[in-house]
Amino acid sequence: MLEVIKPGLLTTVQDKGRWNHLHEGVPISGAMDQEALFWANRLLTQPTDTAVLECTMIGPTLCFHTPTEIAITGGDMAPTLNGQAVELNRSIAVKAGDTLSLGGARSGLRTYIAFKGGILVPEILGSRSTNIIAGFGGFEGRALQKGDLIPIQSYCSNTQGVRKIMMDSLESSSVDTPICLPIIKGPEYRWFAEEAIVDFLKTTYQVTADSNRMGYRLKSQLALAPTLKKELLSSGVVPGTIQVPSSGQPIVLMRDAQTTGGYPRIGVLTEKAINQLSQVRPGEFVRFYLGTF
Incomplete structure (x- = not known):
C-alpha cells in the first residue's frame, strides 16, 4: 500500500x-x-x-x-x-x-x-x-x-544502477515571451474573416484562473467573432479543440473535455501542443501559429 x-x-x-x-x-x-x-x-x-x-x-x-x-x-x-x-x-x-x-x-x-x-x-x-x-x-x-x-505493486529493485533520461526544461512565459503553440485549422475556421484570423494568430493570450482539466479559458483585448452568422448545431469535439464562445475569448478543451459542443471551432491543438499547454500555469501567456500534425 x-x-x-x-x-x-x-x-x-x-x-x-x-x-x-x-x-x-x-x-x-x-x-x-x-x-x-x-x-x-x-x-x-x-x-x-x-x-x-x-x-x-x-x-x-x-x-x-x-x-x-x-x-x-x-x-x-x-x-x-x-x-x-x-x-x-x-x-x-x-x-x-x-x-x-x-x-x-x-x-x-x-x-x-x-x-x-x-x-x-x-x-x-x-x-x-x-x-x-x-x-x-x-x-x-x-x-x-x-x-x-x-494499492500498488510490491517490487524489490535489483537494478545495479539508475535509468535516466534527458528532457527539455519546462518553459515559463511572460507577455514578452509567451509559449507558442501549433494548431491546425478547425472545422469553422472559414467562418472567421481573414483579418480576424491574422489578429488571432498575433494575439498573446493569458491563461485564466478558472482553467482546469476540462478546458483552459484564455483572455486578451481581442474579442473574436465569426463573420459568418450561422447557427452551429452541437458537434463533436476532442481535446485540443479551440472554441470561440459569444464572449470572443477562446476556450481550449483539455483531456476531460465534453464530447460535443456548440461553439465555432477555429482550430485544434496538435498533441504535442496539448502537452505543452497542460504545463502552463494560470496567469502565464500563450500564442498560436498554424502548424501541421
Whole structure:
C-alpha cells in the first residue's frame, strides 16, 4: 500500500485515457501531459499506459508500506525522499517506510509519479483514469485525500544502477515571451474573416484562473467573432479543440473535455501542443501559429 499523508492540491490516478467511448458521451480523460506519462513509465521499463499519479501545482506527501521503484517526470515540485532531494527523470528505488514529499511547482504545473507495476485500481471502460466531474475511475472516482491507502505493486529493485533520461526544461512565459503553440485549422475556421484570423494568430493570450482539466479559458483585448452568422448545431469535439464562445475569448478543451459542443471551432491543438499547454500555469501567456500534425 501507499499511504497519503498529505494529498496535495489535486492528485489523481491517470493513464493514457479512456479511448473509443466518445460516441457514448464518455470523455477521454487521462494524463494532461502524455509525454511526461510516457517517459515516467519508460524509466521503469513498463507499458507506457500504466497508471500513475498526476499532481497539480502542489504535490502530495506519500508513505510507502512496501518496497518499489518510482520515477518522477513533468513539472519540478522539488521532490524529496526521507528529506533528501531526488532528481526528476530517473528511476529511484524505494524501501518500505520511506516518505516521498513534493512541494509547490517550481516549473511547470503538473508532475507525474510512476510506480513499478502501476497503481492497482480497477479498470473502467479500459482505463484507470480518474474523471472527477463524472465521479468514476481512478481511486474512488476522486482526488486523493489524507489517509487514503492506494494499492500498488510490491517490487524489490535489483537494478545495479539508475535509468535516466534527458528532457527539455519546462518553459515559463511572460507577455514578452509567451509559449507558442501549433494548431491546425478547425472545422469553422472559414467562418472567421481573414483579418480576424491574422489578429488571432498575433494575439498573446493569458491563461485564466478558472482553467482546469476540462478546458483552459484564455483572455486578451481581442474579442473574436465569426463573420459568418450561422447557427452551429452541437458537434463533436476532442481535446485540443479551440472554441470561440459569444464572449470572443477562446476556450481550449483539455483531456476531460465534453464530447460535443456548440461553439465555432477555429482550430485544434496538435498533441504535442496539448502537452505543452497542460504545463502552463494560470496567469502565464500563450500564442498560436498554424502548424501541421
